[in-house]
Amino acid sequence: MSRTLIVAGAQTGPIAPDESRRHVVGRLIELLRAAHARGAKLVVFPELVLTTFFPRYWMEDQAEIDAWFESEMPNAATMPLFDEAVRLGMGFTLGYAELVREGGRTRHFNTSILVDAHGKIIGRYRKVHLPGHSDNLGDVPYQHLEKKYFEPGDLGFPVWRAFDANLGMAICNDRRWPETYRVMGLQDVEVVMLGYNTPLRGPLPRQYDHLADFHNKLSMQAGAYQNSCYVVGVAKGGLEDNCDLLAGSIICAPSGEIIAQAMTAGDEVITAALDLDLCRINKEAVFNFAAHRRIEHYGLISSRTGAVPPGE
Amino acid sequence: MSRTLIVAGAQTGPIAPDESRRHVVGRLIELLRAAHARGAKLVVFPELVLTTFFPRYWMEDQAEIDAWFESEMPNAATMPLFDEAVRLGMGFTLGYAELVREGGRTRHFNTSILVDAHGKIIGRYRKVHLPGHSDNLGDVPYQHLEKKYFEPGDLGFPVWRAFDANLGMAICNDRRWPETYRVMGLQDVEVVMLGYNTPLRGPLPRQYDHLADFHNKLSMQAGAYQNSCYVVGVAKGGLEDNCDLLAGSIICAPSGEIIAQAMTAGDEVITAALDLDLCRINKEAVFNFAAHRRIEHYGLISSRTGAVPPGE
Numbered sequence: 001m002s003r004t005l006i007v008a009g010a011q012t013g014p015i016a017p018d019e020s021r022r023h024v025v026g027r028l029i030e031l032l033r034a035a036h037a038r039g040a041k042l043v044v045f046p047e048l049v050l051t052t053f054f055p056r057y058w059m060e061d062q063a064e065i066d067a068w069f070e071s072e073m074p075n076a077a078t079m080p081l082f083d084e085a086v087r088l089g090m091g092f093t094l095g096y097a098e099l100v101r102e103g104g105r106t107r108h109f110n111t112s113i114l115v116d117a118h119g120k121i122i123g124r125y126r127k128v129h130l131p132g133h134s135d136n137l138g139d140v141p142y143q144h145l146e147k148k149y150f151e152p153g154d155l156g157f158p159v160w161r162a163f164d165a166n167l168g169m170a171i172c173n174d175r176r177w178p179e180t181y182r183v184m185g186l187q188d189v190e191v192v193m194l195g196y197n198t199p200l201r202g203p204l205p206r207q208y209d210h211l212a213d214f215h216n217k218l219s220m221q222a223g224a225y226q227n228s229c230y231v232v233g234v235a236k237g238g239l240e241d242n243c244d245l246l247a248g249s250i251i252c253a254p255s256g257e258i259i260a261q262a263m264t265a266g267d268e269v270i271t272a273a274l275d276l277d278l279c280r281i282n283k284e285a286v287f288n289f290a291a292h293r294r295i296e297h298y299g300l301i302s303s304r305t306g307a308v309p310p311g312e
Numbered sequence: 313m314s315r316t317l318i319v320a321g322a323q324t325g326p327i328a329p330d331e332s333r334r335h336v337v338g339r340l341i342e343l344l345r346a347a348h349a350r351g352a353k354l355v356v357f358p359e360l361v362l363t364t365f366f367p368r369y370w371m372e373d374q375a376e377i378d379a380w381f382e383s384e385m386p387n388a389a390t391m392p393l394f395d396e397a398v399r400l401g402m403g404f405t406l407g408y409a410e411l412v413r414e415g416g417r418t419r420h421f422n423t424s425i426l427v428d429a430h431g432k433i434i435g436r437y438r439k440v441h442l443p444g445h446s447d448n449l450g451d452v453p454y455q456h457l458e459k460k461y462f463e464p465g466d467l468g469f470p471v472w473r474a475f476d477a478n479l480g481m482a483i484c485n486d487r488r489w490p491e492t493y494r495v496m497g498l499q500d501v502e503v504v505m506l507g508y509n510t511p512l513r514g515p516l517p518r519q520y521d522h523l524a525d526f527h528n529k530l531s532m533q534a535g536a537y538q539n540s541c542y543v544v545g546v547a548k549g550g551l552e553d554n555c556d557l558l559a560g561s562i563i564c565a566p567s568g569e570i571i572a573q574a575m576t577a578g579d580e581v582i583t584a585a586l587d588l589d590l591c592r593i594n595k596e597a598v599f600n601f602a603a604h605r606r607i608e609h610y611g612l613i614s615s616r617t618g619a620v621p622p623g624e
Binding site for chain 2: 176179215255282294304310
């Protein structure tokens with residue numbers, strides 16, 4: 001009997017700087033209901049979806065910074081989303097800024113949680129590959145200060161057995177790194193769920209800004225193919241406080257093919273019925289890791305951080 | 313001053329089982345001259361290019377097997393290619409079956425060499441990711457016995473400084489594995505040169521045979537983008553002893569874009585003028601490894617060979 005999981009990607013349009021979490025959660029609930037109407041059991045929401053993408057702002061006051069974070073989850077603002085999902089019998093992933101007291105200090109992470117159909121948080125991922133910078137670029141249209149406001153994730157790339165599937169999570173820039181998918185592939189992942197906020201233009205002019213959509217798809221399609229898993233990539237899109245965000249949410253099959261794709265840069269649900277057994281085809285053939293991988297030659301990947309030219 | 317290297321991919325059409333090495337070398341010399349006429353300084357030839365793709369045949373007699381291998385390089389058959397390249401002031405890579413006495417035993421590798429403009433072999437790569445099987449499938453149109461006839465390569469993925477560039481090599485199935493490109497990326501590779509022989513259909517029916525061209529391009533484009541390097545992928549194409557081989561040779565830019573592509577499944581030269589400084593753009597930004605990689609979370613990649621599901 002084939003295992004089929006209907007998933008939804010719930011893309012959102014822009015979130016204004018002054019838009020309240022309660023208002024955002026109302027939008028997410030609408031998307032959740034639309035996904036339910038299309039048979040979805042599991043909904044993927046974008047990265048940092050409860051507020052505008054605040055790492056574009058230079059801030060120095062820690063209280064002002066911390067106001068963008070959630071110190072508990074669920075909380076008063078998000079509880080209605082949890083309640084509605086339980087009522088509908090649906091699970092979801094949610095991206096938000098996590099503030100946590102651990103080991104006697106306050107820590108800040110760019111986090112995604114996996115919530116089961118009973119409203120229970122059963123998985124937590126903290127973004128490993130933080131893009132951008134930590135210094136003040138000054139007179140630019142917007143900045144990208146993830147390296148200032150977040151610590152790199154400390155939980156690795158776990159895979160959970162839930163919804164009768166092997167599920168993993170990643171966030172935004174993680175999707176460009178083959179290591180992200182491979183560490184989960186080595187845990188037999190079948191569905192990678194990831195949200196993103198990707199400015200179409202950087203703070204300073206960049207050579208490849210015009211290729212943002214191509215690079216987005218290339219990264220996720222390659223990750224899906226090379227690990228024989230589904231990838232559900234879900235954007236926040238549109239013009240958010242004068243920053244144009246890439247939309248282009250897609251669902252990729254284990255073949256690397258795109259099987260669902262958003263048409264707008266606004267609030268929009270895409271769905272696909274994932275035949276999880278399709279993952280086995282290449283996991284047992286061209287990407288049978290046990291038969292073909294040669295770890296004796298991969299040492300540099302986990303022992304060397306930066307590139308070193310030959311002879312140096 | 314920008315560094316520009318004009319490279320050629322010298323695709324070949326099929327090579328008949330009874331076609332002599334001397335005859336094949338004559339074809340390679342024609343391709344070399346065509347590449348020279350288009351300004352190329354470095355030519356990439358396909359995998360195992362001196363003979364038909366012999367791993368499709370089940371053989372048990374070791375002398376019969378060894379007859380497909382080269383026990384010295386250059387040898388009488390290939391010397392004219394080396395001589396002509398020296399005369400034209402060109403370098404090249406060449407794929408062939410290597411038989412070597414090492415450590416008191418006879419060893420067999422699927423090898424590619426890098427030859428400088430003086431005819432000197434300055435680099436050697438032995439294919440790490442051997443596809444196919446080692447058992448006899450019996451009554452099938454053809455087999456894929458690389459795991460029977462070759463040992464996995466023992467030289468890793470070296471990068472050489474030559475032609476004023478950082479050069480690496482890979483062979484065929486290696487191109488589907490992100491580890492291949494990443495190990496070279498960590499050595500600051502700027503041009504990955506690879507040849508391939510890819511049957512359009514496997515010995516047995518496969519789900520994804522119709523996607524062979526898509527997977528070929530996806531793998532090389534992702535490898536180029538994610539390591540900000542050029543990839544020169546060169547096929548043996550066409551109908552070879554009733555086995556239809558994927559052509560589709562391409563040159564990918566560090567952006568992941570395809571900048572040259574073969575039009576035929578026969579002998580054909582493609583070229584591109586590689587601006588090597590373009591590699592620096594993403595090597596110093598989104599793929600600045602030193603700034604963004606988090607090796608503390610990559611351990612599984614080099615410590616675990618096969619996939620293990622969660623909870624097992």
